[in-house]
Amino acid sequence: MDEIFESVIEIVRRTSAEIPDDVQRGILVALENEKKDTIAENAMKIIERNIALAREKSQPLCQDTGSVLFYVNCPAGFDQLAFKETACRAVTEATGRGYLRQNSVDSLTGKNDGTNVGLGAPAFHFHQHRAEHVEVRLMLKGGGCENVGAQYSLPNTPLKANRDIDGCRKVILDAVQQAQGKGCGPGILGVCIGGDRATGYEHSKTQFLRMLDDQNENSELADLETNILTTANKLGIGPMGFGGNTTLLGVKICAANRVPASFFVSISYMCWAFRRQGAALGGEGEVKNWLY
DSSP states (O other): OHHHHHHHHHHHHHHHHOOOHHHHHHHHHHHHHSOTTSHHHHHHHHHHHHHHHHHHHTOOSSSOOOEEEEEEEEOTTOOHHHHHHHHHHHHHHHHHTTSSOSOOOOTTTOOOOSSSOBTTBSEEEEEEOSSSSEEEEEEEEOHHHHHTOEEEESSBTTTTBOSSHHHHHHHHHHHHHHHTTTTTSSEEEEEEEESOHHHHHHHHHHGGGSOTTOOOSSHHHHHHHHHHHHHHTTSSOOGGGSOSSOSEEEEEEEEEOOOTTOOEEEEEEEOSSOEEEEEEEOTTSOEEEEOO
16 A cells, blocks of 8 residues: 555645646636736736646645545455555555645534544545546645535525526526635535435535536536536636636536435535546556546
């Protein structure tokens, strides 16, 4: 597991300090779309400089390095317990090296032991696949953007949102309106239509593992993603709530089965510091190739 230990440390470093190429492209497009000499343009320029400095200095993009979320695709027989133990050691080491802030506290005592390891931290999601290699994806989700996530139960009478696609559209846009620049916009939405209260949020966060510029395989959801992105960027909220043309950088939506009595729409919000990276590991645990 020594090679995996070093690989996970490097995954953490890259995730914390280097924004993925697809997100970088989205931010550059957003910068071009803002009117010149406006507060919105200046905010996007500051974001762009922050990205460049973090990469150059190999330091965190944001002081809030957030919740540490691992998504691991592995073949049958892979020792998940050993991986979890090794990854926790790697997170502690990465924290000591300054790649992560000491950012995890005991909810009852408020104690911070400085390791970023504790009950439920980091979070691990293991999934078996039929390939022989292991894929490790990491997401660092800051508290500011986590605070403006939302979950709606349809029908929603005040919003006149029924149990249909248009009702989903209304509540998703309401979540954007309620955020009003909080959560360090421009943001990215991950949405799950359906599921229960727990799995709805879980599935909504997996949408952040998609590429920002990909195409939803479901045409109805693809149209909904485009509609919400276009509409949200006409609300005038803009970067950091300063006004402008870029309220969202992307919208990613999935649908999960539900029981007839419930119709939840779960919305996770990601800040502009969209920190996710991943690597396919070789037989010895070494990084074979990067996934983003």
